[in-house]
Amino acid sequence: MRAMNSSAQLWQQAATPGAPGAQEAREKSAWWRTVLGEYPTGVTAITSVDAAGDPVGMVVGTFTAISEDPPLIGFLPAANSRTFTDIRRNGTFCANVLGYEHEDLCRRFAARSEDRFDSEHWETSELGNHRLVDAVAWFEGRIVDVTEVGDHFFVVAEVTGLGVGDGSAGLPLLFLKGGYGSFTVPSLTFDVPGFSGQLRAAESVRDVVQELADETETECLLSTLVDDSVLVLTAANLLPIRPRNGIVGMNFPFAAPLAPALAAWTSAEGLKLWEENSRHLLGAVDRPLIARLLAWVRERGYATTVGESSVGFDEIVNDPAASRVELSDAWNAVKANLGHVLDGSVPGPDGEAVPLTSLQFPVFDADGRAQFELVVSGFDPHPSEEALQALVTRGKTAAATLTELVGGVAAPDYR
Secondary structure, eight states: OOOOOHHHHHHHHHHSTTOOOHHHHHHHHHHHHHHHTTSOEEOEEEEEEOTTSOEEEEEESOOEEEEETTEEEEEOOBTTOHHHHHHHHHOEEEEEEOBGGGHHHHHHHHTTOTTTTOSTTEEEOTTSOEEETTOSEEEEEEEEEEEEETTEEEEEEEEEEEEEOOSTTOSBOEEETTEEEOSSOOOOOOOHHHHHHHHHHHHHTHHHHHHHHHHHTSEEEEEEEETTEEEEEEEESOOTTSOTTOSTTOEEEOOTTSOHHHHTTSOHHHHHHHHHHHHHHHSSOOHHHHHHHHHHHHHHTOEEEESSTTTTHHHHHTOTTOOHHHHHHHHHHHHHTHHHHHTTOOBOTTSSBOOEEEEEEEEEOTTSSEEEEEEEESSOSSOOHHHHHHHHHHHHHHHHHHHHHTTOOOOTTOO
16 A cells, blocks of 8 residues: 555644644645646536526636536535525525537636626526526526535526537636646647748748848848647757757747747737646646736737747657656746746846847738747847847847838738
8 A cells, every 4th residue: 555645634634623822724625726726627517596687697616516316416616605695585596507609708707797798699598587598507596405414505406498508619618737627728729731831931931030130140030820839940050069960840828928029920729729738737827927928928029938948849849758847847947937027127036137139020821920930049149239129129120121021011010
């Protein structure tokens, strides 16, 4: 028999009657939530009306089918829920199973936002409750039993109606590791003819990339988004740290916070892909950080990386045997240095200046979306303000030339 790990011992100690103090109780609660976070749960909006006839609702991860004969459903609201008090008083509810596209709606419900029912997707059910037209599925019921179980109620209801939505909300929304996701990472449709065009475009602009590299005495790469990965298409003046077999063909997951110059001007689907790839790689999405990063990039018209996080990055992303832990560590190393970029702080933890490692510029397609990313690196890691601005200006000029050569137009908000 395997020895009990320290986490299990902590749980048992905290669960011993009379043993836990405030600190132990907090640790027990944190560990409870951490372990449950490994189990994906579906997300359902329970809707009803209050005594005044106004709509009320709550989001739960405990909705379940109980019985087929007779058809019974249930959910477990917190015992101190004020919303459930209204639902219980009304005696009926509609359980709307949320889809992937309902994440914003879900967050509005969780925040008790006043506009959570302001949508044309709501309709009134047979029992007078709000029902989502585009719900993955819906069940309506009359409450037949409420049992207090621990710090929750177990609500049982007889089913009075059920159905499926129009399918536009996508796969069911899941809650996992403290964040929302779906069964699979959303993927952009791989367009083979389009990719062939990208290869031809990369070949036609090779001279511009080489000219920029020679003129600035830097390494310059041109990459693009293929399916759910960033792929290097062409390179000029490779740095000595690069693999011996070169870097063309190197690819890595399109996951936040990497490749923000591509993400800042991509489609809504591309942006969601970028975020969800990060969730699958890191276990969570730091939305406030991502929002700040995208705002920073859009305001300046380029992205940058700092620190030594790129050391060993090529080897990790090009190694088919690289584990998820290794990839996660590489992404976290990049993320750890973002504060220096976003806050404009240059001193590192030892008081020395943090080195600037790369600049990334978007190259746009005919729809004003970032099709390529021009990456410049290998310059003085501690440039003067004047030298940095000159390099940024030259990089933007080259990116504009590339945009014109591939028949693209800059995004309306590009600076």
